[in-house]
Amino acid sequence: LANMVREWRQRWDMGDLPFYTVEICPFEYWWVKPSVKACALREQQFKAQSLLPNIGMVCTNDLVKDYEYWQIHPCMKKEVGDRLALWALSKAYGIEGIECESPYFQSMEIKDGKVIITLAHADEGLNRNVQIEGFEICGSDSVFHKAAYVGTSGNRVTVQSPEVKEPVAVRYCYKPFQVGNLKSNYGLPVIPFRTDDFPLK
Numbered sequence: 482l483a484n485m486v487r488e489w490r491q492r493w494d495m496g497d498l499p500f501y502t503v504e505i506c507p508f509e510y511w512w513v514k515p516s517v518k519a520c521a522l523r524e525q526q527f528k529a530q531s532l533l534p535n536i537g538m539v540c541t542n543d544l545v546k547d548y549e550y551w552q553i554h555p556c557m558k559k560e561v562g563d564r565l566a567l568w569a570l571s572k573a574y575g576i577e578g579i580e581c582e583s584p585y586f587q588s589m590e591i592k593d594g595k596v597i598i599t600l601a602h603a604d605e606g607l608n609r610n611v612q613i614e615g616f617e618i619c620g621s622d623s624v625f626h627k628a629a630y631v632g633t634s635g636n637r638v639t640v641q642s643p644e645v646k647e648p649v650a651v652r653y654c655y656k657p658f659q660v661g662n663l664k665s666n667y668g669l670p671v672i673p674f675r676t677d678d679f680p681l682k
Contacts, residue, residue, distance in 0.1 A: 482529040486536060497535040499573040501565050502526060504672070506541045507658040509550040517681050519657040520673065527585065527672055537572060539564040540583040542654055542661040543670040550658040564669070580667040584636070586674035589651065595641045596648045600671060603636035607671075608664040613638075615654040615661045615673075620645045623679050625652060638663070650677035 486500045504526055510519045530536040544557040567581035584603035589596055596618060600607075616628035618640050628651075630641040640651050654661040654673035663671045 482526065483532040486529070486533055497533075499535050499569065501537045501539065501568045502529070503539045503561055503565070504541045506553070506555050507545050507550070507660060508553050509658040513657075515681050516657045517655065520655045520675075521681060523673055535572065537568045537581065539568065540670045540672045542673055543664065545660055547660060580665070580669065583669040583672050584665050585672040586653075586676065589676050591648055594646055594648065595639050596651050598638040598640065598651060598676075600636045600638065603665050605666045606635055607633045607638070608666055608668070609633065609662065613663050615659050615663070616640050617652045617655070618642045618645050618648050619650050619677070620647050621649050623677075633663075650675065650679070652677070
């Protein structure tokens with residue numbers, strides 16, 4: 482993706498032409514093995530914006546209905562366009578006071594059997610502290626379990642599971658189809674992430 486942006490910018494001779502992309506939506510890739518390859522693709526889409534200036538990505542993790550797990554083109558198109566517009570207004574046109582970037586994983590701390598995740602671009606806080614979906618936690622066996630407790634405070638998320646006494650890693654919505662419901666107070670969804678680098682299987 483970064484190479485393509487470089488190529489297009491060079492051919493059009495327009496300097497750091499703004500380039501905004503859309504994360505692939507949650508979808509049940511039943512024929513792909515391992516199925517989490519779709520999650521790895523989302524990771525790479527997000528990483529591209531750190532490789533070059535003037536690149537941004539719209540997160541779509543919340544823009545699907547529960548029944549759309551086999552719908553590769555889900556119905557909420559206007560919302561995608563709205564989020565792209567936020568990027569353009571904020572970054573390309575320089576209009577102040579418009580938040581366009583989704584919260585994303587910044588760091589983690591393990592303490593007393595809990596994992597505390599710090600998110601970037603969530604300085605104004607997160608939209609909920611109960612019934613948060615999508616978090617998983619694992620120990621040294623690399624077996625992930627659904628988080629039994631998830632709580633938020635400011636830009637931090639605390640995750641815990643009675644099945645994981647000594648946590649090692651956390652994942653959020655790291656599945657082909659997993660609808661997330663954790664957002665910034667600006668209504669922008671947390672970008673799916675993993676804190677591990679385990680081989681995909």
